[in-house]
Amino acid sequence: xxxxxxxxxxxxxxxxxxxxxxxxxxKTGMTRAEISxxxxxxxxxxxxxxxxxxxxxKINKRGPKKGEGTLLSKEQSDRIKSLITNRxxxxxxxxxxxxxxxxxQQLILQEYGVELAVRTVGxxxxxxxxxxxxxxxxxxxxxxxxxxxxxxxxxxxxxxRAKSENAEIYWGDETGLRNNCQHExxxxxxxxxxxxxxxxxxxxxxxxxxxxxxGKVRFRFFEGTMNGDILIDFMMRLVNSADRKxxxxxxxxxxxxCKPVKxxxxxHKEMIEVFYLPx
Numbered sequence: 001x002x003x004x005x006x007x008x009x010x011x012x013x014x015x016x017x018x019x020x021x022x023x024x025x026x027k028t029g030m031t032r033a034e035i036s037x038x039x040x041x042x043x044x045x046x047x048x049x050x051x052x053x054x055x056x057x058k059i060n061k062r063g064p065k066k067g068e069g070t071l072l073s074k075e076q077s078d079r080i081k082s083l084i085t086n087r088x089x090x091x092x093x094x095x096x097x098x099x100x101x102x103x104x105q106q107l108i109l110q111e112y113g114v115e116l117a118v119r120t121v122g123x124x125x126x127x128x129x130x131x132x133x134x135x136x137x138x139x140x141x142x143x144x145x146x147x148x149x150x151x152x153x154x155x156x157x158x159x160x161r162a163k164s165e166n167a168e169i170y171w172g173d174e175t176g177l178r179n180n181c182q183h184e185x186x187x188x189x190x191x192x193x194x195x196x197x198x199x200x201x202x203x204x205x206x207x208x209x210x211x212x213x214x215g216k217v218r219f220r221f222f223e224g225t226m227n228g229d230i231l232i233d234f235m236m237r238l239v240n241s242a243d244r245k246x247x248x249x250x251x252x253x254x255x256x257x258c259k260p261v262k263x264x265x266x267x268h269k270e271m272i273e274v275f276y277l278p279x
Contacts (some may be wrong), residue, residue: 013069019049019057021208026050028082040185071120076112081109098194100132101125131190146278167245167273168237170210170218174226174253177205208234210248228260235264239271247273252257252279 014137018039021079025035032050036043062169072080083184089096089103096103100116101121108121162169188194206226209219239246250256256276265274 005229008262016058019052022046022049023052023054023057025127028206071107071114071116072112072124076108076114076170077124077128080104080108080111080124082128083111084128085192099188100131100275103209109266131188158249162247165245167247168212168242169247170212172208172210172248172250174206177207209240211232226255228255229262231255232264235268235272239268243272248272248274249277251277 008240018041022039023036023043025038030038030045032046036046039046041049081090084099084104084107089099089107091105092110094103094106101118103117104125105116105121143175161167161168201273205221205223207219207221207225208230209217211217218238220230220237222230235246235248238248256274265272
């Protein structure tokens with residue numbers, strides 16, 4: 001049995017040529033099955049082609065032309081683009097700090113009563129030359145080969161030990177919180193970084209936390225610089241809240257290796273072990 005190609009995968013010009021060939025062959029007295037073998041299409045498809053009037057064999061490309069079929073008119077589109085370029089969301093009574101797809105979605109609804117899907121808003125932003133701008137951050141000290149080796153060789157051993165000893169793995173780290181911190185991305189024209197107004201009076205607090213692969217989180221706030229006493233207090237709280245042994249994975253911050261921390265871990269090795277990530 002000869003398989004026929006799917007004509008939907010062919011170009012418009014190729015389909016049009018096959019249609020004309022089928023009608024010419026029909027005039028010679030050939031059956032649909034015979035024509036089917038010659039043009040490489042299913043007999044039912046050939047049957048539909050033979051019913052098309054000769055003056056309508058040409059295929060019109062499907063889909064709207066550029067600029068047509070959009071949900072916003074050109075005037076509406078131009079105004080929304082102008083507002084995004086020259087104003088911030090809070091200036092337009094929107095509860096956002098930067099332009100995101102959601103905030104633009106709300107702006108369009110507020111201005112024109114048109115409710116667009118977030119994905120459609122993203123298409124408009126791309127069409128307007130807007131890009132989500134946020135610098136990519138990567139620690140220059142990171143040694144990628146060593147990290148890859150650790151994940152491939154050392155972590156599986158830690159995971160296997162945790163399973164055999166009924167221990168729970170936590171990933172620990174420290175961070176700082178500031179009232180003038182801003183990490184959100186916002187859309188803006190290329191080359192024109194958005195500006196956000198922040199509180200001039202800076203307040204901050206630090207936090208040490210640990211999270212399991214299942215999403216369980218333990219954290220402790222502290223003021224000032226991280227030190228051995230704070231880390232020991234956090235690990236003690238972590239052990240007391242756990243119902244089994246703790247495997248804590250930390251980075252190589254100097255305080256994580258300090259003498260008081262090592263001594264405390266030695267005294268509590270039945271309850272907690274610490275493993276260190278590569279540099």
